[in-house]
Amino acid sequence: MKKVIEIESLHFTYPDGTVALRGITLDVLEGEKVALIGPNGAGKSTFLLHLNGIFRGDGSVRIDGLPVEKDNLKAIRQKVGMVFQNPDDQLFCPTVFDDVAFGPRNLGLDHDEIERRVSESLAAVGMEGSVKKSPFRLSFGERKRVAIATVLALRPSVLVIDEPTANLDPRSRRATIALLRDLHDTQVIATHDLALASELCSRIILLDSGQKVADAPAAKILEDNTLLQAHGLV
Amino acid sequence: MKHGFLDKYSDLSSPLHSLSATTKVIVFLVLIIVCVTTAPTAYFSFAGYLAFLMVCLAVSRVPVIHVLRRSLVVVPFLAMAALSIPFFSRAAEGRNAITAAHPGLIVFQGIALKSFVSVCSLILLSAITPFPHFLSALRKLGTPRLLISLMSFTYRYLFLMVEEFERMVRARDARCYGGGWLWQTKVVGRMVGTFFVRSYERAERVYHAMTSRGFDGRVPVEDAQPMRLKDHLFVLPSVGFLVGCRIFLAPGWLF
Numbered sequence: 209m210k211k212v213i214e215i216e217s218l219h220f221t222y223p224d225g226t227v228a229l230r231g232i233t234l235d236v237l238e239g240e241k242v243a244l245i246g247p248n249g250a251g252k253s254t255f256l257l258h259l260n261g262i263f264r265g266d267g268s269v270r271i272d273g274l275p276v277e278k279d280n281l282k283a284i285r286q287k288v289g290m291v292f293q294n295p296d297d298q299l300f301c302p303t304v305f306d307d308v309a310f311g312p313r314n315l316g317l318d319h320d321e322i323e324r325r326v327s328e329s330l331a332a333v334g335m336e337g338s339v340k341k342s343p344f345r346l347s348f349g350e351r352k353r354v355a356i357a358t359v360l361a362l363r364p365s366v367l368v369i370d371e372p373t374a375n376l377d378p379r380s381r382r383a384t385i386a387l388l389r390d391l392h393d394t395q396v397i398a399t400h401d402l403a404l405a406s407e408l409c410s411r412i413i414l415l416d417s418g419q420k421v422a423d424a425p426a427a428k429i430l431e432d433n434t435l436l437q438a439h440g441l442v
Numbered sequence: 443m444k445h446g447f448l449d450k451y452s453d454l455s456s457p458l459h460s461l462s463a464t465t466k467v468i469v470f471l472v473l474i475i476v477c478v479t480t481a482p483t484a485y486f487s488f489a490g491y492l493a494f495l496m497v498c499l500a501v502s503r504v505p506v507i508h509v510l511r512r513s514l515v516v517v518p519f520l521a522m523a524a525l526s527i528p529f530f531s532r533a534a535e536g537r538n539a540i541t542a543a544h545p546g547l548i549v550f551q552g553i554a555l556k557s558f559v560s561v562c563s564l565i566l567l568s569a570i571t572p573f574p575h576f577l578s579a580l581r582k583l584g585t586p587r588l589l590i591s592l593m594s595f596t597y598r599y600l601f602l603m604v605e606e607f608e609r610m611v612r613a614r615d616a617r618c619y620g621g622g623w624l625w626q627t628k629v630v631g632r633m634v635g636t637f638f639v640r641s642y643e644r645a646e647r648v649y650h651a652m653t654s655r656g657f658d659g660r661v662p663v664e665d666a667q668p669m670r671l672k673d674h675l676f677v678l679p680s681v682g683f684l685v686g687c688r689i690f691l692a693p694g695w696l697f
Contacts, residue, residue: 314656
């Protein structure tokens with residue numbers, strides 16, 4: 209099977225000296241849905257920001273065989289669809305249309321193709337009725353969906369999602385899980401929601417203190433209560 | 443959300459609402475320019491501008507009270523201007539043929555009339571033009587991209603910031619906020635500081651989210667609606683009327 213993400217001994221230290229990642233090595237195969245779990249401050253978000261070169265630590269990161277380097281950033285960011293935890297950070301345009309069209313416009317696509325991608329992406333998340341609305345007139349759950357649509361419009365080869373169910377009510381949470389199940393093949397999902405991980409993901413990677421603690425099939429990790437307890441996840 | 447939107451009423455439907463945003467920006471820009479260059483004592487010109495505004499207001503079906511209430515924002519500035527009246531020298535007296543009033547008063551009256559007309563124009567413009575259309579019209583008329591981006595971000599995040607500040611205020615009040623004024627100013631100072639840091643961090647996160655989607659420094663703006671026949675039918679007579687008011691109804695050609 210093709211490797212979509214290849215990472216070798218990735219280290220990262222913040223400018224203030226905080227060590228965030230201490231040598232992470234892992235691969236994600238095409239079609240896999242992988243959950244990244246770990247307590248607060250484990251380094252999950254920092255790790256995700258390495259996948260499209262926003263942070264660049266020591267070690268090697270490859271997406272679809274392409275090394276994450278300055279010259280490749282545009283191609284890398286098209287391949288890695290990154291959905292941030294807070295949709296208000298992601299949606300910054302005056303209308304939903306503009307926000308979903310932002311990525312395709314940056315790719316320099318023509319007008320018809322942009323419109324096609326916008327309607328296709330909004331339809332995929334069930335928000336086709338909101339094209340002309342302003343993001344701040346939508347509910348939190350709706351904004352979350354639109355945030356997902358904004359990266360689908362790039363047609364990425366891997367979807368990277370930070371806390372997809374955080375702050376959602378149970379119904380929106382269910383809807384989001386159903387959406388992610390139907391969507392896209394390869395996904396990396398950082399989450400505290402173990403139920404989501406067991407429902408959606410075939411594999412779980414446990415991160416703590418910037419290190420990979422466990423990497424195994426989802427069922428195996430979720431059964432291991434001692435492990436989960438040791439890392440503050442239950 | 444308690445606070446009103448900047449472009450409240452812009453989703454009504456009326457002949458004015460259906461015009462291209464570029465048309466409306468041009469006409470109201472002309473109105474403001476002729477207004478601020480009119481002599482303070484050219485009452486007939488000002489009457490013409492106000493008549494134009496009132497006709498637009500009536501056609502647009504925007505409630506008059508909305509415009510009047512928002513026009514109150516000029517009051518503090520007028521108060522500042524009023525303070526300066528006594529400092530105008532009487533030496534300039536007699537320069538004006540129509541009235542022998544204190545020159546400071548004439549200047550003040552000019553400022554008051556001009557700011558009222560200009561502010562009402564802007565309020566009406568914002569009530570008949572959705573903000574995103576307004577931005578693309580400005581872009582089409584040659585406004586620098588950086589300014590457009592700034593306005594676009596302000597529009598998007600203003601409400602969010604107001605809400606965030608309201609949440610902070612609520613959290614503060616929920617903990618029995620009180621005490622002497624010195625303590626209170628200290629608390630407010632800290633809140634403003636925290637707010638600044640939070641906004642700064644948010645800006646960083648927004649920037650990350652933007653670069654993740656291939657942002658390269660230019661915010662793409664949607665194309666402005668084209669100007670059609672009815673737009674030209676509105677622009678030409680309006681501009682003609684306004685410039686006519688400025689030239690023919692004012693005493694003397696220029697100031």
